[in-house]
Amino acid sequence: MKKIRNFCIIAHIDHGKSTLADRLLDATQTVTAREAQAQLLDSMDLERERGITIKSHAIQMEYKYKGEEYILNLIDTPGHVDFSYEVSRSIAACEGALLIVDAAQSIQAQTISNLYLALENDLEIIPVLNKVDLPSANPEEVSDDIVELLGCKLEDIIHASGKTGFGVDKILEAIVERVPAPKGNPDEPLQALIFDSVYNPFRGVEVIFRVINGQIKKGQKIKFMATDHEYFADEIGTLKLNQVAKQVISAGDVGYLISGIKEAKEVKVGDTITDAVVPTTNMISGFEDVKPMVFAGIYPVDTEDYEDLRSSMEKLQLNDASLVFQAESSAALGFGFRCGFLGMLHMEIIQERLEREFNMTVITTVPNVSYFAYTKKDPDTPMIVNNPSDLPEPSKLDRVEEPYIKATIITKSDFVGNVMSLCIEKRGVITNQTYLTPERVELNFDMPLAEIVFDFYDRLKTVSKGYASFDYHPIGMRTSKLVRLDVLLNAQPVDALSALIHESSAYHIGKKMCEKLKELIPRQQFDIPIQAAIGAKVIARETIKALRKDVTAKCYGGDISRKRKLLEKQKKGKKRMRQVGNVEIPQEAFMAVLKLND
Numbered sequence: 298m299k300k301i302r303n304f305c306i307i308a309h310i311d312h313g314k315s316t317l318a319d320r321l322l323d324a325t326q327t328v329t330a331r332e333a334q335a336q337l338l339d340s341m342d343l344e345r346e347r348g349i350t351i352k353s354h355a356i357q358m359e360y361k362y363k364g365e366e367y368i369l370n371l372i373d374t375p376g377h378v379d380f381s382y383e384v385s386r387s388i389a390a391c392e393g394a395l396l397i398v399d400a401a402q403s404i405q406a407q408t409i410s411n412l413y414l415a416l417e418n419d420l421e422i423i424p425v426l427n428k429v430d431l432p433s434a435n436p437e438e439v440s441d442d443i444v445e446l447l448g449c450k451l452e453d454i455i456h457a458s459g460k461t462g463f464g465v466d467k468i469l470e471a472i473v474e475r476v477p478a479p480k481g482n483p484d485e486p487l488q489a490l491i492f493d494s495v496y497n498p499f500r501g502v503e504v505i506f507r508v509i510n511g512q513i514k515k516g517q518k519i520k521f522m523a524t525d526h527e528y529f530a531d532e533i534g535t536l537k538l539n540q541v542a543k544q545v546i547s548a549g550d551v552g553y554l555i556s557g558i559k560e561a562k563e564v565k566v567g568d569t570i571t572d573a574v575v576p577t578t579n580m581i582s583g584f585e586d587v588k589p590m591v592f593a594g595i596y597p598v599d600t601e602d603y604e605d606l607r608s609s610m611e612k613l614q615l616n617d618a619s620l621v622f623q624a625e626s627s628a629a630l631g632f633g634f635r636c637g638f639l640g641m642l643h644m645e646i647i648q649e650r651l652e653r654e655f656n657m658t659v660i661t662t663v664p665n666v667s668y669f670a671y672t673k674k675d676p677d678t679p680m681i682v683n684n685p686s687d688l689p690e691p692s693k694l695d696r697v698e699e700p701y702i703k704a705t706i707i708t709k710s711d712f713v714g715n716v717m718s719l720c721i722e723k724r725g726v727i728t729n730q731t732y733l734t735p736e737r738v739e740l741n742f743d744m745p746l747a748e749i750v751f752d753f754y755d756r757l758k759t760v761s762k763g764y765a766s767f768d769y770h771p772i773g774m775r776t777s778k779l780v781r782l783d784v785l786l787n788a789q790p791v792d793a794l795s796a797l798i799h800e801s802s803a804y805h806i807g808k809k810m811c812e813k814l815k816e817l818i819p820r821q822q823f824d825i826p827i828q829a830a831i832g833a834k835v836i837a838r839e840t841i842k843a844l845r846k847d848v849t850a851k852c853y854g855g856d857i858s859r860k861r862k863l864l865e866k867q868k869k870g871k872k873r874m875r876q877v878g879n880v881e882i883p884q885e886a887f888m889a890v891l892k893l894n895d
């Protein structure tokens with residue numbers, strides 16, 4: 298066990314984690330030249346295309362140092378806030394962390410939030426100043442920032458470049474020298490932490506774990522403590538580039554387990570594996586169920602595709618346990634599903650996978666968060682509202698609570714004013730302001746989560762000219778004065794366009810919403826009034842004027858084939874439209890409320 302080192306890499310998004318991980322694999326010859334492929338750890342196509350790490354992965358390297366063989370288990374972590382729970386579990390499986398900081402960008406919001414997570418878990422931190430090859434790198438200043446943040450010595454910081462491979466040897470040496478060997482006792486009852494799972498359509502779910510105490514043996518009867526399910530360890534092994542089957546994995550080491558588990562949701566990241574016969578009494582602490590943060594309706598464009606959509610979603614859920622959905626029906630859109638996502642990025646990924654992998658064309662409705670509604674009749678029991686149209690009538694409603702977050706924003710001092718105005722406009726309350734250096738400021742706000750779902754990232758980027766980074770953590774539910782804003786098209790309410798809005802901005806948003814819909818809904822053969830209403834009260838109105846000309850009118854001389862072509866083209870253009878009453882609504886219109894500032 299003395300020869301094992303478990304470490305992870307933590308960084309702000311795009312500071313070069315995956316690239317540096319690839320260099321470590323090269324340097325330890327874990328990957329042969331033939332297998333070498335850029336960003337090896339990002340194995341999903343979508344990950345590679347988007348250049349982000351969606352799922353965490355683990356890989357074992359062998360490294361010879363001062364004549365001794367060491368096993369280095371690298372646990373890669375995702376960088377986006379939507380997947381922060383996975384970061385925290387990966388961190389819990391390690392003794393040390395490489396803290397990567399981009400030499401041009403310096404410390405950013407997720408550098409700090411991930412660092413705090415690592416420190417809470419008592420990890421040894423090895424600071425790495427990455428991308429020193431960049432012409433815009435500013436190593437002296439950024440090193441000072443790191444010293445300030447960590448309280449470390451200047452010489453503790455390793456200068457490196459994932460691009461050129463500079464500094465990689467020093468990093469490997471530091472891992473052996475500075476990261477403590479795992480503790481734990483191989484003779485105690487089995488206690489292993491699940492920190493990841495991977496879905497394989499042929500072999501079922503592969504569970505990735507770290508043994509804290511005891512041993513896991515091939516064929517052993519094991520139990521997952523949180524779900525209370527028992528399995529046999531059909532195959533266990535370590536993770537190199539490919540899986541290497543083993544007979545035993547002992548305290549301190551990282552491995553995979555295959556036991557015929559069919560669905561990703563049976564395996565919970567953070568759960569403890571123990572022996573079914575001689576179980577440990579200690580569950581590894583800190584297990585929590587990941588809850589979806591953002592909800593939206595997903596509907597087939599063609600109502601006939603409903604069953605296909607259901608089976609596609611079920612298949613997606615097999616390998617993505619964080620996706621939740623239930624059937625719902627909308628007066629406007631017919632049958633579809635209300636889906637819960639970890640965040641906006643997760644929602645986009647699911648939508649894209651439905652289209653690419655399952656060839657589905659879907660309409661997604663405005664995303665919203667999950668509210669608690671209390672009725673006058675029963676003001677003590679919260680009713681969970683995941684769809685704005687389920688909110689009780691204003692006359693029956695006692696109060697509504699919405700989820701709040703603590704937001705951390707790091708920006709340059711020049712933009713503090715802009716960032717503050719934006720956050721205040723988004724109902725944020727500033728709780729702290731710290732100058733990290735004379736130029737860089739950390740701001741903390743308590744804000745409603747719903748305000749981040751709506752166009753926050755883009756606005757933040759604009760007001761800070763790109764010099765702001767952002768991270769958040771949920772801090773619970775708070776009472777808010779929220780009203781349901783309904784939209785009527787041609788006097789018919791369209792439930793899929795309803796949104797819960799803070800009372801103070803309802804008029805303003807109602808007006809903008811009508812204007813935006815007027816822009817987005819194509820003119821049709823008749824006038825279409827658009828109205829925004831709160832309860833029975835109409836607060837804004839616009840009209841889409843009727844189309845006067847027949848589309849085929851410009852076809853001179855009655856050339857029938859040309860006319861047919863034009864009608865055909867028109868039909869194709871309709872693909873992403875939904876007929877609601879007698880009005881055709883394009884997909885963009887369902888997202889109108891997100892784009893009010895464009």
Ligand SMILES: Nc1nc2c(ncn2[C@@H]2O[C@H](COP(=O)(O)OP(=O)(O)OP(=O)(O)O)[C@@H](O)[C@H]2O)c(=O)[nH]1
Nearest residue numbers: 310311312313314315316349350376428458459460
């Ligand atoms: N010049 C230079 N560019 C680098 C270096 N390391 C990474 N990059 C580039 O920086 C970008 C981000 O690198 P990644 O390795 O994908 O960053 P990451 O932190 O893994 O990103 P996430 O997985 O999304 O969190 C890519 O375009 C890399 O090519 C470096 O040392 N020097």
